[in-house]
Amino acid sequence: MSSSAPGRPSTGLDVGDFGAQFDDWLQQQPPALRAAQQPHPGTDQHMAAMRGLMAALHEAGWSRYGWPERAGGLGGSLRHRAAMWQALARHGVTGMAAFEHLEVLGPTLLELGPPEFTADVFPRFLDGTQAWCQGFSEPDAGSDLAALRTRAVPDGDAYRVSGRKIWTSWARFAKWCLLLARTGPAEARHRSITALIVDMESPGVAVRSLEQANGRDELAEVTFDDVAVPAGRVVGAPEGGWAVAMHILGHERGTFAWFRHCFLLRHLEDELAFAGPETDGLLEDALLDMASVRAVSAAAVASRDEGTLLGPSAAYTKLLLCSAEQSMNDWALATDSDIAAGPLEGTAEEARAAYFFSRIVTIYGGSKQMQLDTVAKQILKLP
Ligand SMILES: Cc1cc2nc3c(=O)[nH]c(=O)nc-3n(C[C@H](O)[C@H](O)[C@H](O)COP(=O)(O)OP(=O)(O)OC[C@H]3O[C@@H](n4cnc5c(N)ncnc54)[C@H](O)[C@@H]3O)c2cc1C
Structure with a gap:
């Protein structure tokens, strides 16, 4: 086992030792933890507190545990991540906000995402600076996802994406969207869908918040108007969405x-x-x-x-x-x-x-x- 700075995890810890050391760190009540423990009057405040906490966890090394080194992690397994979030909940953190997508999209990105691109951006997901969202559902394609109509048309070394997604959680805060788009005939249904990584700051992307009955607004409608996406940003195979x-x-x-x-x-x-x-x-x-x-x-x-x-x-x-x-x-x-x-x-x-x-x-x-x-x-x- 290698040595580590005080309050930072060594590499190669088993899950039990990792959990115990992390617990010690949390007992010291770092300011970012205290901010994440407070009740948040709205989505923006919750997200800001979670970004701060992700930054502190990354800086200290905890959130890098459980992820491969090629993506900025420190090795370890899913069990380390399970232990980390369990301890955070036990210490009064109320939820993961957009960083839920670390566990929803993260494993797929690492297995099927374009390797160089993923290795480049994943550390910024871990340190809280770049959140992600999931662009699957559309107004007429929820349960019947294979009916989706957002189109991605090949154009040189890019795709041009146009369409509308709805109920996209955390879209307002996201830098990247893992988007499903149709790249072949609609009749081919699930066989003509490609998964693309779209930069939410691209020209042509518009996000409109949707207020829920509980007063929060983490859901959104996202429109894509002729948005250019580099062809290399396909997750999995083309038409393998x-x-x-x-x-x-x-x-x-x-x-x-x-x-x-x-x-x-x-x-x-x-x-x-x-x-x-x-x-x-x-x-x-x-x-x-x-x-x-x-x-x-x-x-x-x-x-x-x-x-x-x-x-x-x-x-x-x-x-x-x-x-x-x-x-x-x-x-x-x-x-x-x-x-x-x-x-x-x-x-x-x-x-x-x-x-x-x-x-x-x-x-x-x-x-x-x-x-x-x-x-x-x-x-x-x-x-
Ligand atoms: C809190 C929240 C977060 C979400 N976040 C995201 C997100 O980040 N990204 C994203 O892409 N989507 C997201 N969604 C959207 C979600 O995936 C869809 O709402 C869901 O798949 C249902 O689709 P729909 O709303 O179009 O309903 P519909 O598909 O129109 O269904 C309406 C009703 O009909 C029923 N129904 C439909 N078809 C059948 C069938 N064949 N058999 C039996 N019953 C059927 C359904 O069960 C439902 O009760 C989110 C939704 C919620 C509530």
Whole structure:
């Protein structure tokens, strides 16, 4: 094991030692951690605090653990990342903001992205300076993603991209978009889609925020008007975008559940302070759902860490995550009167925003009905 500066991780730590050393670092309450622990009145403040935290984690080396050296990491595995975010949640960080995409898009970029480009930009994803977004859904192509209409037309050594994406999380803060676009005939459906990396600062890109029922606005509509994308910025193979999308969705529905559940568990533990003796079974439901998603998502992390792609099994991991997020918030609403009637600021406002958000978690990454359909057909082999 090599030596390290005080407060920085050595390379080659096993997950247990990494977690223990990271915990020590967090106990010192670095200012960036304190900022990320505060309730955030809006999306901008949350994102700013998370950028600050990512910078501090990168500077100290923690967030580089679990990523390969060729992408600016320090080696290690997905289990190190799982341990890092678990510790951050335990220490009061409320969510990952746009850095969710480190676990949704990051593994696919490293496996299927253009190697030189990815190696160049990934360190800036890790240090919080360049966020990413995922441009899949369109107004008429959500569940039926293969119906997407955004076009990428080859033009010399570039593609010219035109079209409209919707519900693009964190687009307003993103430097890069991993975009699905049609490069062949529409009738070929999923066989004529290419995954491209688009610079969100390119001429022709316009982002319009969409305000949600919880008052937050991390979702957006993004339009592309004849945007030039260098031909070398293809992820996977040209016309191989469907495989890229499935690779990403395996992480978004599978391993990501581990990262998300860490924050839900912390929220549940915080809300326990408000719980009365009678919970009408709601607390029991929340605890059971949380235990289920914890077990299944830990298995997903272990399996992915051993190299297995999750495939259809990620669908039930996502379903369990949705149940946990909803039952936890149902119980919180029933027991913490501040959520329904508390001030429109501070932790009451955060808990209320979390409640409203829990109503839409059955939609992102593919709707609940589509996940149930996958479980029925591909896992249970029902007719
Ligand atoms: C919080 C949030 C974040 C998101 N972030 C992103 C993002 O970053 N990037 C991105 O690209 N997209 C994102 N999305 C969009 C999301 O992926 C889509 O909303 C989702 O795939 C559903 O598509 P849709 O909204 O077009 O609904 P539709 O596909 O129109 O579905 C409407 C309803 O019909 C049901 N339905 C449709 N087809 C079937 C069928 N064949 N069988 C049974 N039921 C069916 C659905 O289950 C749903 O209840 C996000 C959504 C949310 C809520």
